[in-house]
Amino acid sequence: MNPPRQPTQVQNDRLLKLATYASVLVALLLIALKALVWYMSGSVSLLASLIDSLMDAGASLINLIAVAYALTPPDKGHRYGHGKAEALAGLAQSVFIAGSALLVLYQGIDRLRNPQPLDAAWYGVAVMLLSIIATLLLLRFQARVIRRTGSTAIRADALHYRSDLLMNGSIIVALLLAHYGIPGADALFGIAIALVIGFSAVRIGQDAVQILMDHELPDEVRKEALALARAVPGVIDVHDLRTRQSGQQWFMQLHLELPGDLPLSEAHALGEQVRLAIQKRYSRAEVLVHKDPV
Incomplete structure (x- = not known):
């Protein structure tokens, strides 16, 4: 459904x-x-x-x-x-x-x-x-x-x-x-x-x-998405941001660098904060967050 x-x-x-x-x-x-x-x-x-x-x-x-x-x-x-x-x-x-x-x-x-x-x-x-x-x-x-x-x-x-x-x-x-x-x-x-x-x-x-051809979204959009992700407390860094557009929908995929000893529930919560922060700024973006332990 x-x-x-x-x-x-x-x-x-x-x-x-x-x-x-x-x-x-x-x-x-x-x-x-x-x-x-x-x-x-x-x-x-x-x-x-x-x-x-x-x-x-x-x-x-x-x-x-x-x-x-x-x-x-x-x-x-x-x-x-x-x-x-x-x-x-x-x-x-x-x-x-x-x-x-x-x-x-x-x-x-x-x-x-x-x-x-x-x-x-x-x-x-x-x-x-x-x-x-x-x-x-x-x-x-x-x-x-x-x-x-x-x-x-x-x-x-x-x-x-x-x-x-x-x-x-x-x-x-x-x-x-x-x-x-x-x-x-x-x-x-x-x-x-x-x-x-x-x-x-x-x-x-x-x-x-x-x-x-799945061209990347404009540079200013990418830069702001990275800045929003890095601004979330607890996030060490962000890399490998990939974006594309399909009609009215934007798709973003990025990797978060998080402390390696962080419990899974807290890592998931940080990922959700990043996703919501980006979607609040770009309402038509569908954001997929991957967590990498550092």
């Missing part, structure tokens, strides 16, 4: 799910609007934004499924939980984003070679302004979720939406320039957006791979 989840963890789980639902809904709304205006205008930069929104929807749907799975409690087959599903979602997002960047890059180069006039530019500007407002609202909510949970999947999603702000602003400029007689600006801005999207894909992929 799985232990009951603490209230803060239940709240964090609820926030994660709400963030995935909000991301999917925003992406679907923007897809519908951008598809309509792109069909009316034929803008390459607007097509870039439409493709990016399609990738957003696909990535957000992956996030929704992955986060739901990652929040599943540990079972007999997965004693450390299912948290790495979040990192897998981030890796899948990087593939989606890289694919969208290549497609937009191709479309931009093709439009430079074969320039075409734009229609309904002002409708495109209106849609981009609406996109900026919706994206800002979503990012504000995602920032709150990231502060509370540190979710890799939501962080990857937010990184992509932050790049969308730059994209939407540049598309407004491109549409206005094209409307006033500089048609090449639309294609050039589309190519620039593709490069920005590609850079985002690389960053997201790197972060996901680090987690999947």
Whole structure:
């Protein structure tokens, strides 16, 4: 039987799910609007934004499924939980984003070679302004979720939406320039957006791979965990601290150096003090303490 989840963890789980639902809904709304205006205008930069929104929807749907799975409690087959599903979602997002960047890059180069006039530019500007407002609202909510949970999947999603702000602003400029007689600006801005999207894909992929490869937690976290352990009276020293992250859960393993003649019950009590001190500071850390006699 799985232990009951603490209230803060239940709240964090609820926030994660709400963030995935909000991301999917925003992406679907923007897809519908951008598809309509792109069909009316034929803008390459607007097509870039439409493709990016399609990738957003696909990535957000992956996030929704992955986060739901990652929040599943540990079972007999997965004693450390299912948290790495979040990192897998981030890796899948990087593939989606890289694919969208290549497609937009191709479309931009093709439009430079074969320039075409734009229609309904002002409708495109209106849609981009609406996109900026919706994206800002979503990012504000995602920032709150990231502060509370540190979710890799939501962080990857937010990184992509932050790049969308730059994209939407540049598309407004491109549409206005094209409307006033500089048609090449639309294609050039589309190519620039593709490069920005590609850079985002690389960053997201790197972060996901680090987690999947059990990269250590940040140095400041490790240093503070060691300091907390050494501050417990009776502990001689601490060594061999190992850390990793799996979704929302942190795992820490360390060795305490204790007096060799210390009774087993007292050694166990010191180990519990160390474990509780670290978990009080880092509530999502699961700490395993090994005692070494000196």
